[in-house]
Amino acid sequence: DSGVTQTPKHLITATGQRVTLRCSPRSGDLSVYWYQQSLDQGLQFLIQYYNGEERAKGNILERFSAQQFPDLHSELNLSSLELGDSALYFCASSPWKGGSGYTFGSGTRLTVV
């Protein structure tokens, strides 16, 4: 157990739907990162939050959004889902803004049918 908790582990939904993925960071970590991993693209950075504030944005689609709450857990919202959104979504946390020493969760496998 890495200490980073992601729920749910698996999610199957239809095209056009909206889903929410949840992440609880390791105790004491203030930064949360979201990554998408697909077979052909590898791990792609989506977005970073630090202590409730958005810190950096990667290749995140406009249909996707995220937030970090006062208790530091984070949610990634995916809407108007397409088949191509099927992937593993990972959350990682670290103590610092700079990001050294990431710990990854076990991921949420999203399947869009």
Added chain:
Amino acid sequence: EDQVTQSPEALRLQEGESSSLNCSYTVSGLRGLFWYRQDPGKGPEFLFTLYSAGEEKEKERLKATLTKKESFLHITAPKPEDSATYLCAVQADYGGSQGNLIFGKGTKLSVKP
């Protein structure tokens, strides 16, 4: 554009047959280079961080080295349990507090008994 290229894509070894994995990178200011191990369906597991050319780190049968343009992960006398995908990532120095990592696509290592 900052990027990371790993080679080979896949590597098959016999138990005890030592080899090296390559990670070449181009980044505008390197803050750190990271190696992770990922087992199927699981989140990446942190192995090493390297910060400057000439630095080396070791853990059991693994040794990571860093030059100004590439890093190597040397595997000495591998065992079947070393089979996994090994990911290389860099953290660029954007002058701020972003901590996102840029990942390569990984090398899938299979060690046969």
